[in-house]
Amino acid sequence: MKALVSVKRVVDYNVRIQVKPDQSGVVTDGVKMSVNPFDEIAMEEAMRLKEKGKITEIIAVTVGGAKCEETLRTALAFGADRAVHVKEEGEIQPLTAAQALAAVFKKEGAQLFLLGKQAIDDDASQTGQMVAALLDLAQATFASKVELDGSKAVVTREVDAGLETLEVDLPAVVTADLRLNEPRYLKLPDIMKAKKKPIEAVSFASLGVTPGAGLKTTKTAPPPKRGKGIVVKTVDELVAALKAKGLV
Amino acid sequence: MSVERDVMEYDVLVVGAGPSGLSAACRLKQAAAAAGKEISVCLVEKGSEVGAHILSGAVFEPRALEELFPNWKELGAPLNTPVARDEVYFLTGPEKGIKTPGMFVPRTMHNEGNYIISLGNLCRWLAQQAEGLGVEIYPGFAAQEVIVDEGNVVRGVQIGDMGVDRAGHHKEGVYTPGIELRAKYTLFAEGCRGHLGKRLIKRYRLDENSDAQHYGIGLKELWTIDPAKHEPGLVIHGAGWPLNSANPGGFFLYHLENHQVYAGLIVDLSYSNPYLSPFDEFQRIKHHPVMKKYLEGGKRVSYGARAICKGGFNSLPKMVFPGGALIGCDLGTLNFSKIKGSHTAMKSGMLAADAAAAALLAGGEGGDELAAYPESFKASWLYDELYRDRNFGPAMHKLGVLFGSAFNYVDQNWFRGKGPVTLHDNTPDYATLKPAAQSRKIEYPKPDGVISFDKLSSVFLSSTNHEEDQPVHLLLADPAVPIGKNLPLYDEPAQRYCPAGVYEVVSEGAAPRFQINAQNCVHCKTCDIKDPAQNITWVAPEGSGGPNYANM
Ligand SMILES: Cc1cc2nc3c(=O)[nH]c(=O)nc-3n(C[C@H](O)[C@H](O)[C@H](O)COP(=O)(O)OP(=O)(O)OC[C@H]3O[C@@H](n4cnc5c(N)ncnc54)[C@H](O)[C@@H]3O)c2cc1C
Numbered sequence: 001m002k003a004l005v006s007v008k009r010v011v012d013y014n015v016r017i018q019v020k021p022d023q024s025g026v027v028t029d030g031v032k033m034s035v036n037p038f039d040e041i042a043m044e045e046a047m048r049l050k051e052k053g054k055i056t057e058i059i060a061v062t063v064g065g066a067k068c069e070e071t072l073r074t075a076l077a078f079g080a081d082r083a084v085h086v087k088e089e090g091e092i093q094p095l096t097a098a099q100a101l102a103a104v105f106k107k108e109g110a111q112l113f114l115l116g117k118q119a120i121d122d123d124a125s126q127t128g129q130m131v132a133a134l135l136d137l138a139q140a141t142f143a144s145k146v147e148l149d150g151s152k153a154v155v156t157r158e159v160d161a162g163l164e165t166l167e168v169d170l171p172a173v174v175t176a177d178l179r180l181n182e183p184r185y186l187k188l189p190d191i192m193k194a195k196k197k198p199i200e201a202v203s204f205a206s207l208g209v210t211p212g213a214g215l216k217t218t219k220t221a222p223p224p225k226r227g228k229g230i231v232v233k234t235v236d237e238l239v240a241a242l243k244a245k246g247l248v
Numbered sequence: 249m250s251v252e253r254d255v256m257e258y259d260v261l262v263v264g265a266g267p268s269g270l271s272a273a274c275r276l277k278q279a280a281a282a283a284g285k286e287i288s289v290c291l292v293e294k295g296s297e298v299g300a301h302i303l304s305g306a307v308f309e310p311r312a313l314e315e316l317f318p319n320w321k322e323l324g325a326p327l328n329t330p331v332a333r334d335e336v337y338f339l340t341g342p343e344k345g346i347k348t349p350g351m352f353v354p355r356t357m358h359n360e361g362n363y364i365i366s367l368g369n370l371c372r373w374l375a376q377q378a379e380g381l382g383v384e385i386y387p388g389f390a391a392q393e394v395i396v397d398e399g400n401v402v403r404g405v406q407i408g409d410m411g412v413d414r415a416g417h418h419k420e421g422v423y424t425p426g427i428e429l430r431a432k433y434t435l436f437a438e439g440c441r442g443h444l445g446k447r448l449i450k451r452y453r454l455d456e457n458s459d460a461q462h463y464g465i466g467l468k469e470l471w472t473i474d475p476a477k478h479e480p481g482l483v484i485h486g487a488g489w490p491l492n493s494a495n496p497g498g499f500f501l502y503h504l505e506n507h508q509v510y511a512g513l514i515v516d517l518s519y520s521n522p523y524l525s526p527f528d529e530f531q532r533i534k535h536h537p538v539m540k541k542y543l544e545g546g547k548r549v550s551y552g553a554r555a556i557c558k559g560g561f562n563s564l565p566k567m568v569f570p571g572g573a574l575i576g577c578d579l580g581t582l583n584f585s586k587i588k589g590s591h592t593a594m595k596s597g598m599l600a601a602d603a604a605a606a607a608l609l610a611g612g613e614g615g616d617e618l619a620a621y622p623e624s625f626k627a628s629w630l631y632d633e634l635y636r637d638r639n640f641g642p643a644m645h646k647l648g649v650l651f652g653s654a655f656n657y658v659d660q661n662w663f664r665g666k667g668p669v670t671l672h673d674n675t676p677d678y679a680t681l682k683p684a685a686q687s688r689k690i691e692y693p694k695p696d697g698v699i700s701f702d703k704l705s706s707v708f709l710s711s712t713n714h715e716e717d718q719p720v721h722l723l724l725a726d727p728a729v730p731i732g733k734n735l736p737l738y739d740e741p742a743q744r745y746c747p748a749g750v751y752e753v754v755s756e757g758a759a760p761r762f763q764i765n766a767q768n769c770v771h772c773k774t775c776d777i778k779d780p781a782q783n784i785t786w787v788a789p790e791g792s793g794g795p796n797y798a799n800m
């Protein structure tokens with residue numbers, strides 16, 4: 001069984017985000033980029049399923065410019081067997097990315113599409129859902145446990161009320177939540193081997209995807225500065241302060 | 249417990265992706281290509297990516313780069329802002345300063361032909377060139393131990409283990425033993441106060457015939473300023489207030505591209521007042537009109553700190569030992585009279601690479617001393633440059649800033665550094681502190697949150713991160729010293745010299761306690777240098793940990 005894992009290149013989670021002075025976006029020049037941490041969890045899960053013999057091949061995929069090759073190399077170092085790079089420079093609309101991923105999934109004839117529940121750059125949490133809708137597949141989002149059983153996947157998902165267990169028919173889309181696993185450390189020899197693994201470059205055109213104009217970003221601004229806090233001495237004072245702010 | 253470790257072998261291994269290590273790696277590949285042969289080169293870097301741990305000024309002298317890549321312009325090296333103008337100040341008080349007329353500015357402080365750059369970005373570019381030439385670069389892996397064989401020959405390094413918890417236990421499922429990287433020659437390019445370099449100097453007694461090494465701590469911020477005040481290429485240096493002869497230092501302000509400036513302060517680590525706080529001195533000096541006039545209305549983007557090796561010529565240890573060599577600031581090639589160490593680091597890396605390449609191409613098996621490296625050093629412009637400027641630091645230390653400057657002016661401009669006198673300074677920086685009881689307490693102004701800031705919000709901007717559940721990477725030889733000795737004698741200066749607030753003396757209840765917030769460490773190495781008891785040893789934390797400097 002083939003699994004497709006998508007990985008996105010994002011600003012590293014340790015970087016303190018700076019908004020560009022002209023508010024056109026955030027600063028990425030000279031800033032450390034890395035694999036979206038939730039996608040790493042998806043990658044790790046694919047590896048564990050492969051190690052259990054449930055999956056035979058892992059294909060990593062990304063959508064983006066030439067620099068995203070690094071992201072794919074990381075996925076290959078994790079253990080992906082090969083990679084597909086949907087190579088397109090410039091801004092990419094979320095729906096277009098989902099269409100491209102769906103096309104790759106179909107082309108590869110994969111049974112399982114694993115990806116992070118969201119990317120930490122725009123936090124939209126929609127790619128997995130869109131791919132499932134485009135391909136009319138079952139989806140199990142926010143997974144904290146994944147088991148493959150023949151033609152089915154049993155997925156435990158984290159929901160507000162607690163845990164929910166779903167059984168979905170394959171092929172299916174599964175998005176990884178934080179507690180699904182703890183990704184392994186990359187080993188230096190694996191990083192070296194990853195440099196030699198194949199990456200196939202494809203384009204929107206070759207996948208039959210026509211980029212559309214969906215969203216337009218009008219402005220990016222940092223969150224408002226937090227006001228000064230106050231120190232209260234008693235519970236009564238606290239209640240009074242909360243009341244004054246209309247919070248209780 | 250013995251652990252099975254993977255082994256990878258190369259012809260040459262380079263430890264550290266700074267200007268010296270990257271230049272050495274490029275040069276090795278160039279030499280191999282020129283000879284139509286193969287030399288395998290591996291480079292490891294503890295930062296999460298190349299450049300993540302690089303912090304420099306930087307006014308860059310392109311001399312070594314010209315030699316390494318004569319076509320650096322076409323290759324797109326990020327040297328974007330030529331120096332347009334130098335200004336030098338001597339500050340006489342919080343509001344006052346004297347601008348030194350151009351004719352009295354020492355020769356070494358002129359910067360025509362130089363560029364204002366981000367050294368981190370230059371390293372990122374050098375790494376691309378190196379990879380293009382076939383060097384294998386592995387960021388996120390720290391060299392933790394030197395591998396020395398029974399014959400006392402350096403055979404490579406061992407990478408630090410990953411996935412070890414605070415108590416030293418292997419974490420279930422994620423523990424990953426660091427591999428052994430073995431090589432015919434290993435070049436140590438860890439920069440100032442390399443933790444392996446320090447051990448090698450000791451083990452092979454490389455500093456037997458040299459003066460004590462001297463250091464400074466450099467603190468730096470990147471600001472985006474009001475475009476109306478921005479003058480690309482303007483370089484400002486200054487000394488004086490609030491520092492003095494017993495506690496010397498100097499500030500800088502460089503206007504680079506994109507309406508940004510680098511503001512920084514370098515404090516000599518031979519300072520004597522244990523109450524001095526380099527961080528607070530830096531925050532205070534930004535309020536001086538010479539700096540404030542540019543920063544006002546601007547926004548701070550980044551912060552960082554790094555020690556600087558300033559002993560120069562007289563402090564240079566022996567460069568080679570069986571199986572390897574020290575290069576760059578790990579050796580101590582910075583020219584302090586210019587506050588420049590990047591071009592000299594690059595050159596030393598290139599010289600060591602030439603020596604290693606020649607030996608390997610001649611069929612050598614490695615493991616020997618690369619005698620050709622110190623020999624070619626003696627014949628190079630690098631030797632000439634460091635020799636001329638050998639008196640600069642000692643003059644400042646011995647004669648004080650005023651007479652020291654006068655000496656330097658005469659020595660540099662009349663004798664071009666080839667004057668008849670050599671000054672020596674053999675008191676190590678950890679031994680210069682006066683007891684707290686004999687020192688003046690310094691009351692620093694509270695940061696205003698506009699021009700000056702506190703330590704924690706500053707460290708936040710360095711994007712520093714360490715896996716929290718790992719052994720503390722700041723080792724105390726004797727855990728009783730900070731509270732038992734340093735506190736009564738020197739009011740534990742670690743609280744103040746650490747630019748990242750790692751060390752705290754916490755007094756809950758009766759007994760004070762020494763706390764180490766290791767995850768804040770920006771890897772500047774100051775504690776390893778300045779602790780008066782020499783009780784703190786910096787070792788590499790889990791790979792990738794540390795700052796994530798961008799454009800620094
Ligand atoms: C505030 C400040 C201002 C300066 N201004 C200037 C200037 O204007 N012009 C100028 O030319 N120079 C300047 N310098 C000096 C210059 O930055 C240094 O001389 C130069 O960076 C030295 O290069 P290097 O390659 O020897 O070491 P570094 O640049 O320090 O690089 C060492 C690298 O090795 C890595 N490393 C260390 N130990 C290990 C390990 N055990 N395992 C793996 N990796 C490791 C580090 O993370 C780092 O990336 C300044 C320095 C400072 C601090």
Ligand code: SF4
Pocket residue numbers: 722745746747748749750751768769770771772773774775776786
């Ligand atoms: S702990 Fe030491 S090396 Fe780390 S930031 Fe503080 S002084 Fe520098």
